[in-house]
Amino acid sequence: MAGRYEIRFSGAGGQGLILAGVIMAEAASIYDGIQAVQSQSYGPEARGGASKSEVIISDGPIDYPKVTKCDALLALTQEACDKYSHDLKEGGVLLIDSDLVLREPPGNFKVTKFNITNTAKNEVGREIVTNIVALGAMVALTGVVTKESAEKAVLSRVPEAFIDLNKKAFQLGYEKAMAAKG
Amino acid sequence: MAKKVAFLQGNEAAAHGALYAGCKFFAGYPITPSTEVAEVMSAELPKVGGKFIQMEDEIGAMAALIGASLTGLKVLTSTSGPGLSLKQENIGYACITEVPCVIVNVMRGGPSTGMPTGPSQSDVMCAKWGTHGDHAAICLVPASVQELFEETVRAFNIAEKYRMPVMVMPDEIVGHMRERIVFPEPGEIEVIERTGPSVPPEQYKPYDTSYGDVPPLAAFGSGYKFHVTGLNKMQDGFPTTKAEIVQAEEERQVRKVEANKADIMKWEEYLCDDAEVIVVAFGSTSRSARFAVDEARKNGIKAGLFRLITFWPFPEERLLELSKQVKGFITPEMNLGMCTGVVKGCIEGNAPVLGIFRVDGEPVNPGQILDKMKEVK
Numbered sequence: 001m002a003g004r005y006e007i008r009f010s011g012a013g014g015q016g017l018i019l020a021g022v023i024m025a026e027a028a029s030i031y032d033g034i035q036a037v038q039s040q041s042y043g044p045e046a047r048g049g050a051s052k053s054e055v056i057i058s059d060g061p062i063d064y065p066k067v068t069k070c071d072a073l074l075a076l077t078q079e080a081c082d083k084y085s086h087d088l089k090e091g092g093v094l095l096i097d098s099d100l101v102l103r104e105p106p107g108n109f110k111v112t113k114f115n116i117t118n119t120a121k122n123e124v125g126r127e128i129v130t131n132i133v134a135l136g137a138m139v140a141l142t143g144v145v146t147k148e149s150a151e152k153a154v155l156s157r158v159p160e161a162f163i164d165l166n167k168k169a170f171q172l173g174y175e176k177a178m179a180a181k182g
Numbered sequence: 183m184a185k186k187v188a189f190l191q192g193n194e195a196a197a198h199g200a201l202y203a204g205c206k207f208f209a210g211y212p213i214t215p216s217t218e219v220a221e222v223m224s225a226e227l228p229k230v231g232g233k234f235i236q237m238e239d240e241i242g243a244m245a246a247l248i249g250a251s252l253t254g255l256k257v258l259t260s261t262s263g264p265g266l267s268l269k270q271e272n273i274g275y276a277c278i279t280e281v282p283c284v285i286v287n288v289m290r291g292g293p294s295t296g297m298p299t300g301p302s303q304s305d306v307m308c309a310k311w312g313t314h315g316d317h318a319a320i321c322l323v324p325a326s327v328q329e330l331f332e333e334t335v336r337a338f339n340i341a342e343k344y345r346m347p348v349m350v351m352p353d354e355i356v357g358h359m360r361e362r363i364v365f366p367e368p369g370e371i372e373v374i375e376r377t378g379p380s381v382p383p384e385q386y387k388p389y390d391t392s393y394g395d396v397p398p399l400a401a402f403g404s405g406y407k408f409h410v411t412g413l414n415k416m417q418d419g420f421p422t423t424k425a426e427i428v429q430a431e432e433e434r435q436v437r438k439v440e441a442n443k444a445d446i447m448k449w450e451e452y453l454c455d456d457a458e459v460i461v462v463a464f465g466s467t468s469r470s471a472r473f474a475v476d477e478a479r480k481n482g483i484k485a486g487l488f489r490l491i492t493f494w495p496f497p498e499e500r501l502l503e504l505s506k507q508v509k510g511f512i513t514p515e516m517n518l519g520m521c522t523g524v525v526k527g528c529i530e531g532n533a534p535v536l537g538i539f540r541v542d543g544e545p546v547n548p549g550q551i552l553d554k555m556k557e558v559k
Binding site for chain 2: 022026030035036042044064
């Protein structure tokens with residue numbers, strides 16, 4: 001890859017978006033051997049409120065740690081989509097939860113949508129892994145980290161008892177995004 | 183063997199830096215956005231025979247820190263904004279009693295409760311003048327996760343070497359940002375130990391200036407006894423109001439930093455040699471500045487970055503020198519002009535100083551700095 005690639009994970013506080021960003025960055029920085037910085041912004045609420053986690057991935061040193069022109073955006077809620085889509089660049093990747101984000105932002109984006117939260121809840125079996133389903137999808141859509149590295153990074157972050165659950169969540173997210181991308 | 187590598191948050195790196203420096207005691211009160219420092223210390227200190235205490239409040243934590251340091255331990259506390267205000271009385275106590283300690287203050291919006299989760303750089307004046315009275319101040323302002331680790335080690339070294347409190351002040355972005363860190367091996371970064379007494383207990387004086395401006399400090403519990411007070415004191419530690427002693431002692435406590443500025447001060451100059459416009463920045467803002475400087479150079483603008491790593495002492499002499507070559511300085515910061523004022527104060531009007539101030543919880547972005555460069559004629 002050449003230069004900076006800027007990714008933003010957004011949704012509501014408590015959905016695990018900061019962790020999704022950390023794992024993506026870890027996949028790049030520790031397992032793929034390129035550079036990454038992860039930062040976050042959230043409100044004082046423990047749950048709810050718009051929350052975002054930003055990851056910059058680059059083959060060179062990263063100075064400014066925040067998004068300047070977003071290459072890829074995940075929005076799990078309408079509030080997050082409204083608040084954080086303003087600087088998504090033309091032709092940028094936009095992944096949204098088709099059940100929860102009903103108004104798409106105006107602009108020329110590569111939009112992919114599927115029922116991310118409900119995939120976690122009904123097909124994987126636990127809503128808590130929504131972030132990992134979304135992460136699998138973002139890995140598929142952005143292609144800036146390898147699938148193998150991302151999977152390793154996921155598994156290094158979860159307790160032993162939940163490895164299969166998270167593997168399944170990651171894989172389903174990856175597959176559904178590939179299918180929905182068209 | 184390959185070095186240990188991790189993808190770590192700034193606050194976690196500060197805690198690991200403290201442990202690398204040999205910190206054995208932490209007292210504090212959790213507060214956003216500094217809590218992860220306390221969290222790591224609470225998990226790690228017991229493993230190395232240290233003690234972690236969550237105190238009833240911030241001033242109590244500062245008091246515990248001073249007490250623990252006087253037993254010979256290296257000590258740390260961490261806080262943010264309102265917590266720093268609450269610590270001030272005992273920070274002054276540590277200054278006058280000359281007790282080494284390290285305070286990590288992760289800067290958030292203020293005054294008062296302000297914006298607890300938002301980034302800011304508005305505590306740099308509080309680092310110097312938050313506690314009343316004349317005193318020296320040392321404040322380090324790292325800009326990356328790796329540097330936060332290394333500067334925390336250095337903060338302990340300076341605190342022990344000069345017998346005084348040292349502040350490490352990442353802004354919220356640096357404190358909460360995650361980056362790859364390579365852990366130094368033991369011995370790879372110098373770790374300075376406190377100078378203890380070379381005389382028997384009956385001859386020991388805690389403020390004996392015959393050793394120079396930094397008198398050796400004995401540890402309580404090692405057979406040495408001495409008086410500790412917030413009053414102006416004599417060499418034996420007991421209070422005095424004798425004019426010549428008070429004057430000399432106050433001057434010495436400021437001089438021990440002033441005379442050793444070269445040892446303490448640290449900054450980085452990036453493309454400053456031929457620069458016509460120099461951005462003076464620190465913390466996360468310096469990362470925006472570096473991005474802007476690279477962009478400016480691509481467009482033929484001779485821009486440079488002067489990155490402060492210590493905010494106090496401030497590198498006044500070097501900026502005065504550079505002010506003779508530039509057409510202007512740009513000072514982006516997440517406050518309403520604290521660094522800008524200090525820069526103006528040291529360059530004798532040689533060049534204009536154009537500030538960019540943000541206190542809305544968002545970082546100064548590279549575009550703002552690039553726009554400001556166009557105003558330098």
